Amino acid sequence: MSAVPAGSSMVQKAVTVDCRVSDVRRHGTFAVVSLVAPHLARRAVAGQFVMVAVPRGGFVLRRPLSVHAVRGDSIALLIEARGHGSAALAAVDVGQTLSLAGPLGTGFVTEGVQSALLVGGGIGVAPFQMLAERLAAAGSYVTAAFGFRDHRQARVAGAFDIPQLWVATEDGSLGRRGTAVELAETLAVQPGTVVYACGPLPMIGAVQRWAQSHELTGQASLEAHMACGSGSCHGCVIETTAGYLRVCSEGPVFDLRMVIAP
Amino acid sequence: MTLPQTPDQHGKGEVELAVSLGPLRLRHPVINASGTFDLGEMEAHYERDFVADFPFSAYVPKTVTLEARAGNPPPRVSETACGMINAIGLANPGLQSFLNSLPALAKLREPVIVSVGGSQREDYVAVVEALEKTLDSATKGSVPQVAGYELNVSCPNVRTGCLAIGTDPAETAALVSAVRPLTARLLVVKLTPNVTDVVVVARAAVDAGADCLSLVNTFRALVVDSVTLKPFLGNRTGGLCGPAIKPIALRLVHDVAAALPVPVIGMGGITTGLDALEFIACGATAVAIGAANFAAVDAGERIVAELEAELRARCLPSVSAARGLALPGSARSARDA
Ligand SMILES: Cc1cc2nc3c(=O)[nH]c(=O)nc-3n(C[C@H](O)[C@H](O)[C@H](O)COP(=O)(O)OP(=O)(O)OC[C@H]3O[C@@H](n4cnc5c(N)ncnc54)[C@H](O)[C@@H]3O)c2cc1C
Numbered sequence: 001m002s003a004v005p006a007g008s009s010m011v012q013k014a015v016t017v018d019c020r021v022s023d024v025r026r027h028g029t030f031a032v033v034s035l036v037a038p039h040l041a042r043r044a045v046a047g048q049f050v051m052v053a054v055p056r057g058g059f060v061l062r063r064p065l066s067v068h069a070v071r072g073d074s075i076a077l078l079i080e081a082r083g084h085g086s087a088a089l090a091a092v093d094v095g096q097t098l099s100l101a102g103p104l105g106t107g108f109v110t111e112g113v114q115s116a117l118l119v120g121g122g123i124g125v126a127p128f129q130m131l132a133e134r135l136a137a138a139g140s141y142v143t144a145a146f147g148f149r150d151h152r153q154a155r156v157a158g159a160f161d162i163p164q165l166w167v168a169t170e171d172g173s174l175g176r177r178g179t180a181v182e183l184a185e186t187l188a189v190q191p192g193t194v195v196y197a198c199g200p201l202p203m204i205g206a207v208q209r210w211a212q213s214h215e216l217t218g219q220a221s222l223e224a225h226m227a228c229g230s231g232s233c234h235g236c237v238i239e240t241t242a243g244y245l246r247v248c249s250e251g252p253v254f255d256l257r258m259v260i261a262p
Numbered sequence: 263m264t265l266p267q268t269p270d271q272h273g274k275g276e277v278e279l280a281v282s283l284g285p286l287r288l289r290h291p292v293i294n295a296s297g298t299f300d301l302g303e304m305e306a307h308y309e310r311d312f313v314a315d316f317p318f319s320a321y322v323p324k325t326v327t328l329e330a331r332a333g334n335p336p337p338r339v340s341e342t343a344c345g346m347i348n349a350i351g352l353a354n355p356g357l358q359s360f361l362n363s364l365p366a367l368a369k370l371r372e373p374v375i376v377s378v379g380g381s382q383r384e385d386y387v388a389v390v391e392a393l394e395k396t397l398d399s400a401t402k403g404s405v406p407q408v409a410g411y412e413l414n415v416s417c418p419n420v421r422t423g424c425l426a427i428g429t430d431p432a433e434t435a436a437l438v439s440a441v442r443p444l445t446a447r448l449l450v451v452k453l454t455p456n457v458t459d460v461v462v463v464a465r466a467a468v469d470a471g472a473d474c475l476s477l478v479n480t481f482r483a484l485v486v487d488s489v490t491l492k493p494f495l496g497n498r499t500g501g502l503c504g505p506a507i508k509p510i511a512l513r514l515v516h517d518v519a520a521a522l523p524v525p526v527i528g529m530g531g532i533t534t535g536l537d538a539l540e541f542i543a544c545g546a547t548a549v550a551i552g553a554a555n556f557a558a559v560d561a562g563e564r565i566v567a568e569l570e571a572e573l574r575a576r577c578l579p580s581v582s583a584a585r586g587l588a589l590p591g592s593a594r595s596a597r598d599a
């Protein structure tokens with residue numbers, strides 16, 4: 001069970017803080033929830049996540065959510081209502097308070113990247129706003145290829161402000177027809193481009209094969225059901241070329257080559 | 263019964279929280295449940311200094327096995343109605359790594375109870391022997407105060423050992439008899455609820471020399487993936503814990519405490535001070551906090567503070583005064599206090 005450093009190492013330690021919801025914007029079934037969280041705003045690295053308590057009784061575990069964006073003293077979460085917990089979180093109103101624990105996990109490595117390609121599917125796109133901004137600030141040229149099921153899910157693209165953002169839908173109802181990876185195929189990619197992938201495991205597998213065939217390196221952010229979110233319980237492992245690794249602490253960002261995907 | 267509205271304004275006297283597990287004095291009755299609070303990881307991830315400012319009165323690390331274990335295939339956890347299921351499979355870096363980690367715990371003021379697991383009796387024996395040797399030869403202050411062992415004979419998520427021992431009174435007795443001569447430290451046996459009569463196994467453990475019993479470990483359970491209609495967990499089955507199991511755990515603690523003279527550590531779904539008090543009323547001397555640690559890293563100290571307030575609200579002067587009130591033959595009630 002050797003810990004393999006994959007993404008950027010944990011830079012700052014986590015705290016648990018009650019944060020006031022300062023703004024909510026809805027894009028279809030998605031909500032961008034802004035929270036006043038100076039501590040998290042200062043410390044978070046793109047790709048890190050927070051464990052959020054569901055603001056209704058009857059829930060035992062917190063929900064992991066990526067930091068979507070940082071604006072001054074606030075952080076934004078991009079939440080898709082999928083089950084009962086995320087639906088309750090996506091339904092919060094301005095003035096409510098949420099308990100956040102974080103920042104947690106490894107972040108994306110953004111240093112020394114000349115050209116970056118962000119490939120995301122579905123809610124996997126959540127961390128890419130912050131990532132795009134940090135990369136651009138560090139002088140990288142950023143292109144993003146997002147894939148969605150249909151035009152309804154694609155409405156979440158409206159939450160993003162990335163100059164070179166391309167969208168595909170599987171049913172062709174918006175943008176190009178096809179997957180995020182098929183969309184990436186159509187983009188002119190310079191040699192040395194670093195690929196950032198986030199989304200369901202089969203999509204990560206497709207990105208992995210595509211990146212390999214173009215001799216590109218990359219980083220992937222993965223999802224797993226979590227209990228503690230901070231390495232205690234060993235509940236969130238995924239299979240990698242280095243054995244089982246914990247998504248919450250050895251990830252969620254891993255070297256793209258380490259991921260074992262279908 | 264009507265309780266005072268503001269417990270803190272009522273009865274200003276000190277509430278005695280300290281309890282004794284046999285020779286082991288604890289400053290309050292709330293400890294952590296094995297596998298749910300890893301001190302090293304908490305230190306690494308959170309700003310708070312959990313070693314200097316430890317919320318529990320004793321530290322029970324994740325179960326240690328002789329060899330490192332990778333654990334079960336994912337997925338390993340999921341939330342369920344008012345609870346959670348897990349099939350970690352005793353993933354741990356093994357005895358040698360645990361021994362190497364001891365100096366990092368040396369500054370811990372609270373005693374450590376080492377949880378030991380294994381595929382067979384010999385594994386438990388080897389772990390306890392190695393620990394005794396290491397502790398005996400360690401210079402003072404270089405390792406934490408290891409006050410005892412908790413024999414985990416109740417993990418439902420491994421193929422051999424553990425549950426196979428803990429569901430069989432004769433195997434349990436044989437294990438305790440093998441470990442007892444190796445140590446003078448407190449010997450706790452952690453019981454499984456996955457038996458017809460928990461008292462039979464509990465009695466076998468005590469007759470063989472256990473000083474203390476802890477219960478419950480998780481209940482064998484299964485969750486179906488709503489899309490595929492296949493078992494969701496990689497191990498197919500897992501163990502259920504959290505508030506969903508609390509009433510069953512209370513009944514089992516009650517049965518064991520009523521039948522046997524040794525101290526009991528009660529656990530299963532405790533999330534508040536009142537939950538803790540209910541276990542104490544059912545005869546528990548101490549209580550352990552499991553899944554509630556995942557909901558909040560400060561669950562331990564909150565539960566201690568709430569327990570104190572609950573005792574004060576009932577004008578109970580101490581934890582001991584509440585112990586056993588729910589047991590048969592206890593004529594007293596909290597109202598008489
Ligand atoms: C590192 C990380 C970052 C994430 N970032 C985001 C984000 O920015 N925005 C967003 O909308 N979602 C994100 N997710 C997914 C999000 O955590 C789940 O959608 C959410 O937990 C589902 O909870 P629920 O109660 O609605 O679902 P239910 O299915 O009712 O939940 C039952 C249990 O399963 C867990 N669970 C269910 N689906 C997932 C899943 N896909 N991933 C992890 N746990 C799951 C829940 O946490 C809960 O413990 C992220 C997941 C991870 C691991």
Ligand SMILES: Cc1cc2nc3c(=O)[nH]c(=O)nc-3n(C[C@H](O)[C@H](O)[C@H](O)COP(=O)(O)O)c2cc1C
Nearest residue numbers: 295296297325348414478479503504530531552553
């Ligand atoms: C993720 C997880 C890991 C666990 N690992 C262990 C373990 O290693 N050893 C053990 O004796 N019990 C283990 N348990 C069981 C708990 O210690 C406890 O007995 C059980 O969860 C009931 O308490 P709770 O309802 O408060 O969680 C584990 C429980 C969970 C949820």
Ligand code: FES
Nearest residue numbers: 229233234236248
């Ligand atoms: S969620 Fe507990 S170790 Fe990752």
